[in-house]
Structures are given as structure tokens and as C-alpha cells.
Amino acid sequence: MSEGYYSSKKTDDICEDVCGQARAALSMSRLRCMLRGLDLRTYILLLFVIPLGIFTLYLHGQKVSYFLRPLWESPPKPFHEIPHYYNENVSMETQCKLHGWGIRESPRRVYDAVLFSNELDILTIRWNELFPYVTQFVLLEANSTFTGLPKTLHFASNRDRFKFIVPRLTYGRIGGRFKKGENPFVEEAHQRVALDLLLRKAGIEDDDLLIMSDVDEIPSAHTINLLRWCDDIPPILHLQLRNYMYSFEFHRDNKSWRASVHRYKTGKTRYAHYRQTDYLLADAGWHCSFCFRRISEFIFKMKAYSHNDRVRFSHYLNPKRVQDVICRGANLFDMLPEEYTFKEIIGKMGPIPHSNSAIHLPAYLLNHAEEYKFLLPGNCKREGG
Ligand SMILES: *[C@@H]1O[C@H](CO)[C@@H](O)[C@H](O)[C@H]1NC(C)=O
Ligand SMILES: *[C@@H]1O[C@H](CO)[C@@H](O)[C@H](O)[C@H]1NC(C)=O
Numbered sequence: 001m002s003e004g005y006y007s008s009k010k011t012d013d014i015c016e017d018v019c020g021q022a023r024a025a026l027s028m029s030r031l032r033c034m035l036r037g038l039d040l041r042t043y044i045l046l047l048f049v050i051p052l053g054i055f056t057l058y059l060h061g062q063k064v065s066y067f068l069r070p071l072w073e074s075p076p077k078p079f080h081e082i083p084h085y086y087n088e089n090v091s092m093e094t095q096c097k098l099h100g101w102g103i104r105e106s107p108r109r110v111y112d113a114v115l116f117s118n119e120l121d122i123l124t125i126r127w128n129e130l131f132p133y134v135t136q137f138v139l140l141e142a143n144s145t146f147t148g149l150p151k152t153l154h155f156a157s158n159r160d161r162f163k164f165i166v167p168r169l170t171y172g173r174i175g176g177r178f179k180k181g182e183n184p185f186v187e188e189a190h191q192r193v194a195l196d197l198l199l200r201k202a203g204i205e206d207d208d209l210l211i212m213s214d215v216d217e218i219p220s221a222h223t224i225n226l227l228r229w230c231d232d233i234p235p236i237l238h239l240q241l242r243n244y245m246y247s248f249e250f251h252r253d254n255k256s257w258r259a260s261v262h263r264y265k266t267g268k269t270r271y272a273h274y275r276q277t278d279y280l281l282a283d284a285g286w287h288c289s290f291c292f293r294r295i296s297e298f299i300f301k302m303k304a305y306s307h308n309d310r311v312r313f314s315h316y317l318n319p320k321r322v323q324d325v326i327c328r329g330a331n332l333f334d335m336l337p338e339e340y341t342f343k344e345i346i347g348k349m350g351p352i353p354h355s356n357s358a359i360h361l362p363a364y365l366l367n368h369a370e371e372y373k374f375l376l377p378g379n380c381k382r383e384g385g
């Protein structure tokens with residue numbers, strides 16, 4: 001940057017010195033004079049780099065803008081991260097004390113509310129993980145995707161799989177609005193408002209705990225147990241989750257933060273999935289994105305979710321390609337990492353490394369490893385791939 005500035009200054013100086021007398025002459029000759037002053041590097045820039053740049057932008061515009069993100073966007077304000085203490089052999093009283101909280105006489109009631117699309121397997125793991133501590137599970141599904149495509153009511157047609165939950169389930173369905181060409185985030189917001197109403201129907205009251213998260217953002221059971229038993233926890237708390245892609249074999253980072261837990265306040269608490277506070281509880285569960293059993297489910301999700309503009313070329317949806325991308329731990333949309341510094345972008349470019357660690361995973365998954373082996377290390381091949 002500073003070098004470029006320096007050399008252009010020098011160019012001006014040359015014009016001053018060599019062509020000083022031409023100052024009063026025609027502006028045309030001054031231009032020629034300036035061109036003479038430009039060095040070879042500048043010509044290369046004009047004749048070669050700029051057209052090439054435009055062509056690259058045409059092909060990879062999205063990638064380029066992500067790569068340059070550190071230039072135009074500064075990182076969000078950092079969270080106030082709360083250290084998280086846990087061992088199964090430590091009493092609840094001690095656990096609360098370690099966090100600076102006291103213990104209650106009885107635990108809070110807990111509501112877990114989700115907007116459901118088609119994540120049947122991950123929903124099973126989620127509900128089994130949280131089952132011991134959740135008072136009421138609330139699930140809303142629409143017959144439209146966020147992108148306005150008609151959608152089967154996957155939960156309704158697989159209800160048999162969820163018999164264990166029925167006594168504690170408040171289920172709702174909502175008709176999509178099927179607005180063509182609308183921003184998918186509008187339909188998503190519409191569905192979240194409907195979820196607020198469903199929660200009230202489910203009987204939520206002040207100071208009950210409410211988990212707001214996507215289906216694939218799974219708080220660990222011991223985290224929820226801690227939060228229901230301790231008294232002075234923050235009114236809203238984001239949960240830091242370990243980020244996985246496709247399965248627990250691909251551990252991308254530990255930076256998922258959108259899931260949150262609220263002490264419900266009637267008339268104030270609104271179901272949301274953006275940042276709502278500065279507090280973040282460390283290492284509080286798992287976020288498993290695109291953790292599907294079948295290739296067809298990957299393809300449905302790629303078309304249905306709010307960032308569907310990322311499907312820039314139709315060959316992205318080719319089942320063979322999708323299977324290959326999964327096994328490599330690469331990116332389904334051929335995108336660069338969404339980071340705020342060049343160091344992090346470059347550090348995360350390319351596929352996610354394979355991991356052989358399957359410790360500290362949801363208990364239900366390990367107890368049913370045969371049925372869910374596609375989520376465990378060494379099993380990247382999917383049905384229909
Ligand atoms: C938990 O505590 C019991 C009894 O104090 C002890 O026998 C056991 O080994 C401990 N388990 C762990 C995982 O530390
Ligand atoms: C979606 O659901 C609404 C309300 O239940 C219904 O009126 C509408 O016909 C449904 N649309 C489709 C495409 O299934």
C-alpha cells in the first residue's frame with residue numbers, strides 16, 4: 001500500500017522536474033508526459049491484471065468477496081465467555097458454585113423449541129440427549145421451505161419414530177405463504193413468530209428455561225441440567241458449541257454461538273436466532289451441520305435453506321459430487337470460510353481434517369452406533385450416493 005503511494009508520488013515528481021517547462025503547454029502533452037513517467041509495473045497492471053481481475057470476479061465473485069471480507073467488515077464485538085466446569089462426579093452445588101451461582105431448591109422447568117425441516121435423525125439424537133431435563137418439547141413445521149418450495153410434513157409422516165416423546169410434545173404446523181422471489185429470511189421470521197404462539201400454547205411461564213436453537217444445534221444434557229438448577233444465571237446466555245460438518249468425523253472449530261438459553265419473560269422473550277447478549281457459555285454442546293443419512297436429504301437442504309443463493313451452478317446438486325464432497329470434508333457450495341481475518345481464512349481453506357475422536361458425543365448416538373454409524377468416524381458413504 002505505502003509503496004504504491006510512494007511510486008505514484010515519484011511519478012508526479014518526474015513530471016515536475018523533466019517536463020516542468022511543459023506546464024503551460026497543451027494538456028495533451030502533459031498526459032503523454034505522465035504516461036512516460038509510468039513504470040512497467042503500471043502497464044502490466046493496466047493491460048493484464050485488471051482484465052484478468054474482472055474475469056476472475058465474473059467466475060468467482062462470491063469467493064473473492066469472502067476473501068476480501070477482512071477489508072470491508074470488522075469482526076463483531078467479542079463475547080464475554082463464561083468458563084464451563086463439568087465432571088459427572090462433581091455435585092450440582094459445587095458445579096453452580098464454580099460458575100459463581102447458587103443452587104435452587106428445585107430445578108426450573110425447561111422448554112425446547114425448534115422449527116423443523118427434515119432433520120429426522122439429528123432430531124432423534126437431540127431429543128434423546130435432552131429428554132431427562134426437558135419439561136415440554138415444542139416443534140413447529142411448515143409445508144413450505146424458507147425458500148418457498150412446497151415441502152412434505154416430514155415430522156407428521158414419521159410420527160411413529162417419536163412415540164417416546166408424545167406425552168411431552170406440543171406440535172404445530174403452519175401453512176407456508178409461497179411468496180415467489182422473496183428473501184428467505186422473511187419466511188423464516190414469519191415461522192419464528194408462529195413458534196412464539198405455540199410456546200404460549202404449550203404453557204411456558206416466567207422464569208422457565210427456553211432453549212432457542214436450530215435442530216442441529218444440540219446443547220449437552222449436563223449443560224441444561226446446570227442451567228436449570230443454578231439460581232443467578234444470566235437472563236439470556238448464548239451457548240458455544242463444537243462445530244461439525246456432515247458427521248462427528250469433521251470437527252471444523254468450536255465457534256458456533258447462535259443457540260441460546262433464556263429465562264422466559266412473558267411479552268418480552270421473542271424466538272430468535274441472532275445475537276441477543278454478550279454472554280457465551282463455553283463448550284456447551286454440538287452443532288452438526290448437514291448431518292444427514294441420505295444424499296437426497298443433502299440436496300433437499302441445499303435447495304431449501306435460507307442461503308440457497310449459494311447454489312450457483314446446478315452441478316453442485318449432482319449426487320456423485322455431493323458424496324465426493326462429504327467424504328473429503330470439503331465445502332458443498334465451494335465457498336471460502338466465513339472469517340474476519342486473512343490468517344483465519346487461509347488457515348481454514350481446503351477440506352476439514354478427519355478426526356478420530358468420538359469421545360464426548362451424545363450418549364444416544366454411541367448407544368445406537370450401528371444405526372447412526374454415518375455420523376461416526378470412517379463412515380462417510382451415504383445412502384443413495
Ligand atoms: C466418582 O466417584 C466415585 C466415588 O467417590 C468413584 O468411585 C469413581 O471412581 C468416580 N468416578 C470418576 C469418573 O471420577
Ligand atoms: C399448506 O398448508 C396450508 C394450511 O394448512 C394449506 O391451506 C395449503 O393448501 C398447504 N399448501 C400445500 C402446497 O400443501
Ligand SMILES: *[C@@H]1O[C@H](CO)[C@@H](O)[C@H](O)[C@H]1NC(C)=O
Nearest residue numbers: 242243251252253254255283
Ligand atoms: C475445541 O475445543 C476442545 C476443548 O477445548 C479442544 O480440545 C479442541 O482442540 C478444539 N477443536 C478445534 C477444532 O478447535
